[in-house]
Amino acid sequence: MASAHILGFPRIGAQRELKFAQEAYWRGEVSLATLHDTGRDLRARHWALQQQAGLDLVSVGDFTWYDQVLSTLALLGALPVRFGFDARTLDDYFVALTKWFDTNYHG
Known part of the structure; x- marks a missing residue:
């Protein structure tokens, strides 16, 4: 039986959340903890999307x-x-x- 898998998932977020969080951090508008939260939330959301799409294996380590x-x-x-x-x-x-x-x- 074949398995479905992708090699990586776009990390930036559907609404470019990572880009905006990084730029806000660089400008001193948000804390490092907020930036880390954004990254953590994006990874969790992307893993869930892959699972919901029916992939047999979820891409990790690509962030x-x-x-x-x-x-x-x-x-x-x-x-x-x-x-x-x-x-x-x-x-x-x-x-x-x-x-x-x-x-x-x-x-």
């Missing part, structure tokens, strides 16, 4: 706060120490995007 490459490097502990970033913290993660990658890439 990233902004950049898939940076998230993977942080997960693997592969960020060069010489840059002084601890991308496991969101503040350093976001600083690394602008200071280390020096890009306007919007993942």
Whole structure:
């Protein structure tokens, strides 16, 4: 019997909730806890949507706060120490995007 599965689920939210929460955090309008709540709520909602759609396997581990490459490097502990970033913290993660990658890439 075949199983239904997708490789990943768009993380930003149907109403671009993650984007707006990140921008509000960067402007100092919401707390880090609020940003974390948004991410947690989106992951739970997306898992439920996949389950309700009848998928046999739900995609997990595909969420990233902004950049898939940076998230993977942080997960693997592969960020060069010489840059002084601890991308496991969101503040350093976001600083690394602008200071280390020096890009306007919007993942």
